Amino acid sequence: MLTATNKNKMIPAAKMQHRGGDSELLRKHACLNRMQIPSHLPPPTIVAASSQVANSSDAETSAAVARHLELHLGLFEIGRPLGKGKFGRVYLARHRTSGYICALKVLNKDEIKRERAEMHVRREIEVHSNLRHPGIVGFYGWFHDSRRIFLILEYAAGGELYKTLQKEGRFSERRAANYIAQVALSLIYLHSKNVMHRDMKPENILIGLYSELKLSDFGYSVHAPSNRRDTLCGTLDYLPPEMLQSDKPEYTKAVDQWTLGVLTYEFLTGEAPFEDTVAMTHRRILKNHMKPLPASLSPEAKDFVHSVGDFTPILIL
Numbered sequence: 114m115l116t117a118t119n120k121n122k123m124i125p126a127a128k129m130q131h132r133g134g135d136s137e138l139l140r141k142h143a144c145l146n147r148m149q150i151p152s153h154l155p156p157p158t159i160v161a162a163s164s165q166v167a168n169s170s171d172a173e174t175s176a177a178v179a180r181h182l183e184l185h186l187g188l189f190e191i192g193r194p195l196g197k198g199k200f201g202r203v204y205l206a207r208h209r210t211s212g213y214i215c216a217l218k219v220l221n222k223d224e225i226k227r228e229r230a231e232m233h234v235r236r237e238i239e240v241h242s243n244l245r246h247p248g249i250v251g252f253y254g255w256f257h258d259s260r261r262i263f264l265i266l267e268y269a270a271g272g273e274l275y276k277t278l279q280k281e282g283r284f285s286e287r288r289a290a291n292y293i294a295q296v297a298l299s300l301i302y303l304h305s306k307n308v309m310h311r312d313m314k315p316e317n318i319l320i321g322l323y324s325e326l327k328l329s330d331f332g333y334s335v336h337a338p339s340n341r342r343d344t345l346c347g348t349l350d351y352l353p354p355e356m357l358q359s360d361k362p363e364y365t366k367a368v369d370q371w372t373l374g375v376l377t378y379e380f381l382t383g384e385a386p387f388e389d390t391v392a393m394t395h396r397r398i399l400k401n402h403m404k405p406l407p408a409s410l411s412p413e414a415k416d417f418v419h420s421v422g423d424f425t426p427i428l429i430l
């Protein structure tokens with residue numbers, strides 16, 4: 114389950130005006146209430162909606178399915194595409210009756226099936242729908258039709274942090290520190306909910322209306338109360354050594370902390386610390402052999418990168 118890294122190496126595994134104003138107020142007025150999806154809800158990908166309701170003996174599941182069936186595409190005016198993900202596109206959308214602007218993530222069921230990623234999508238919905246934090250893209254609800262699954266998300270008006278970093282080359286120490294502090298707060302929240310993100314990278318960090326950062330894409334996330342996982346997943350450049358040490362790695366939520374060090378390095382220099390050919394990146398990570406940091410950086414910045422990379426549990430939550 115390894116994904117492509119920063120639009121470079123691959124490895125296995127309508128125009129619409131933003132309606133200004135206070136986003137919290139809009140959020141309150143929106144009639145798209147976040148729904149709790151019971152953990153035993155069958156994957157939304159395979160079973161037709163009607164049979165899900167008819168065959169379910171579980172009242173709670175039926176109620177949840179019925180509630181998400183109340184949402185449908187006709188409720189939204191679809192705007193310009195915001196980006197492309199693994200199984201489909203994300204569009205700007207407006208909820209017709211409330212005027213609430215959101216992002217509609219459309220996942221193609223056939224593609225999900227072809228990739229045998231039903232569990233993956235189910236997990237994304239389960240994990241994301243249970244999170245609520247200013248540093249995490251809001252999840253308002255989901256629904257599906259015969260071909261697609263739709264996730265209704267908070268619109269992150271500033272787009273991907275990845276694109277901003279590419280445009281600006283690198284960030285000043287002050288800005289990098291500010292960004293890392295924000296991501297760290299989101300991580301503290303995630304970890305307090307026993308969720309590991311496992312795929313943090315600049316592409317998965319979006320920028321909100323007020324330039325605040327928001328973690329997104331919970332496709333590789335997992336709810337792990339035991340704090341122990343063994344699946345190799347994520348994006349090579351950002352993986353910690355313990356994930357690469359064997360075919361059956363054992364790791365904890367500290368994997369996200371390692372990535373925080375990688376992100377700090379990337380914010381300060383514009384490139385990931387171990388970026389190389391696939392084989393070399395692998396080797397470099399195992400040896401913790403990062404490319405040298407520019408001499409112009411302050412000792413504090415260098416120390417921070419090295420201490421997070423050295424696994425000093427500064428963030429263990």
Ligand code: AMP
Pocket residue numbers: 195196197198199203216218250266267268269270272273316319329330
């Ligand atoms: P994803 O499938 O979640 O990786 O999303 C694909 C791309 O769509 C992202 O890289 C963003 O550029 C864009 N995108 C996803 N979610 C949002 C959102 N909530 N607000 C704005 N743009 C988004």
